[in-house]
Amino acid sequence: MEAILTIDINTTSVKVQVYHLSGKALYQKQGSYPTFHPFAEWSEQDPEQVYITTLFVVKTLMNEFVLPNKIKIVSIGFSGSMHSVLPVNAKGIPLGQAIIWADNRGQNQVKKLQDSRLDTSLYAQTGTPIHPMSPLMKIAWLESNKGIFSEKVATYISLKEYVLFQLTGQYRVDESMASSTGLFDITAKKWSTEALNFAHISSSQLSEVSSVMDSTLMLKPEISKSWGIPIDTQIILGATDGCLATLGAGIISEGKAVISIGASSAVRIAGKELLKDQKQRVFNYLLTDNCYISGGPGNNAGVVFEWFAKEFGDFSEHAYIEEVLDEIFQRIESIPLGADGLVFLPYLLGERAPIWNANARGSYFGLHINHTKSHLARATLEGILFGVYSIGKMLAEFRDIDEIRINGSFASHPLCVQMLSDIFGKRITANLSYDGVGQGIALLTLTQMGIFSDLQTATASLNFDQEWLPNSDNHAKYQAYYGLFERLTEKLEEEFEYLAKLRDF
Known part of the structure; x- marks a missing residue:
């Protein structure tokens, strides 16, 4: 039997799943890692621990389920949390911990950008709100504190890019992840000169940008051998966890919203047009050429x-x-x-x-x-x-939302979902057998493979048969x-x- 492997490098853990080519989840393994807070405003993770956990979880899943059942992995799709920044040297060796989305150390950089009045144009270009979560602010902070490094920073990458670099030997960032950095012009699809100048870096210090459907990377021979996966197995670059959680909720067009609640939270919608918010509260990230995922993230879930x-x-x-x-x-x-x-x-x-x-x-x-x-x-x-x-409530200022879907760890608690239905005053649907992000990776990968003709067809294969109705x-x-x-x-x-x-x- 042929199947695909999905690897989701999220905030608290790496989750690896095996999906049948029909899109049905077969097996799953998960491994966690900690977040460190050396100071009140700092949130960091050890990139080596994230990578080693990924290696271990994939190998365990392969040895326990895939290889004994003679399943052939024909494609591997990736997802990762947004807004992490890791400085590495010319050899790809980390020069410190990875700074994750919850880190707020870049507050002075935010104020500097706002005082310069560049914030409006950069928000319009990049779709990323001006906030310390943004990799733009994190890199600007790191560049203004170069004394903490023992050697020169060659490249700034995300944790997902670091894991991919260790597995393939190449730096590559998908358009979805790039669009969440505050450094990427989401209309022109290139690194923003204004953002690069503010951060005091050049585009050569960032990864090459490719489509979320990119399949040109290959596993290193030693990784192929360790995992028991053929070296010519297709690797799909994939997208961010937020965009894929939206896709995994069956949302690829207007009219519906998805609530994702895990370590953090978000409410997202999809559409062909950017949401233009004069107050700069809404994010606009790329999934594909004709699909933007817009919404807002919350830190505290x-x-x-x-x-x-x-x-x-x-x-x-x-x-x-x-x-x-x-x-x-x-x-x-x-x-x-x-x-x-x-x-x-x-x-x-x-x-x-x-x-x-x-x-x-x-x-x-x-x-x-x-x-x-x-x-x-x-x-x-x-x-x-x-x-x-x-x-x-903020998103309702821009789009009509007829139905809400929910995924993430909190979706497994019916009390929580009923409370949300009552608070929103709207019908909420779900399929608690789906892992939102994993399902999104699977749909994207299967579409790239030609199993589904397009993402609209892929999302139509999903079934959301559980519902919660609001109590007036x-x-x-x-x-x-x-x-x-x-x-x-x-x-x-x-x-x-x-x-x-x-x-x-």
Whole structure:
């Protein structure tokens, strides 16, 4: 039997799956790695650990399932999280840790760009909001702090590019990933001269840009031998996790939105036209020549819920955080909507869309003597979901959204999906057997192989047979609480800035 392999290098883990040529998932393995926070605003990962984890997970999957069942891997498709930056030397050796999307150290670079009044033109060119998450800001920060390097930076790449370089010996970045850097002109499809000048680098310090369908890379002989995959196996460059999660939700045209909630969150829509936002809140990333994925990302989703579990969960009877999380979800069900007047602002990592404020911070508002840990848990989840809703509300200013689909780790919790349906006041559909990103990689790869004639045909093969309908009474109550959530966020904006100055005092 022939099959394809999908490799998703995401924020918390690498997930490897085997798909039948019909698009059905067969096998899966996953391996995790940590994120380090040496300073409050820094978020880093060890590139070698990410690469070694990828090697190990693929080899384990091959040895446990693929080779014993005599399955032939005919193509490998890739995905990766956006906004990571890794400086490497001329030999491709990392000169430090990889800076990931949650890192906020580039705040001074953001202010410098805004003061120069280049922000409007660069946002229009690149489709990437002006924020420390942007690789443009990270590279500008690194270039202004060259003293931390022991030798010259030859190239700036993402973690996905680093893994591909180790596997193939070549630097290559897909148009989807390039379009999320803040350095790529998404209309002209080339590196932006203005952005390069601001970062003080040249295009030679970035990877060659290719289509998401590019299949010219080949595995190194030693990787081919280790994995047991023929050296001439086709490698599909693939796209970003965000674009592929949208594709994996069956969304390739207007009218629908997808909510993705994992470590972070996002609400995304697809279309042939860019969303033009004068307030610079919306991202526009490329999937293919005639398809833009637009939307907004949130910093504070699963990572915040796991923070709550680690700090307030009961580990005395459970060995794994997944068990603690399940228990917390059970306790949430016993608490009424609104957590008896407790509202949580989830901005533990600052925030991206829609407020784009790296200095925003989390808080519980309305605490009283009768509140318990279960109330805090309910308020925490509601605050995370209000953050997601705020992104959806922003997108509704530009497009009509008739139906919402959901994927990501939170989609496996029916309580969470029902709460989202009630908050949005809309029907939500899903297929919980699908892994959104993995399914997206599979559809892209199978289309490149000619199994599907185009991506529209590929998405038509998906079935979303699970649905959640909104409760009108709950929707009205949530709207009232969301109004308070929104007002608190707005009123605390000056205090967020003041607190940031106090931290540096």
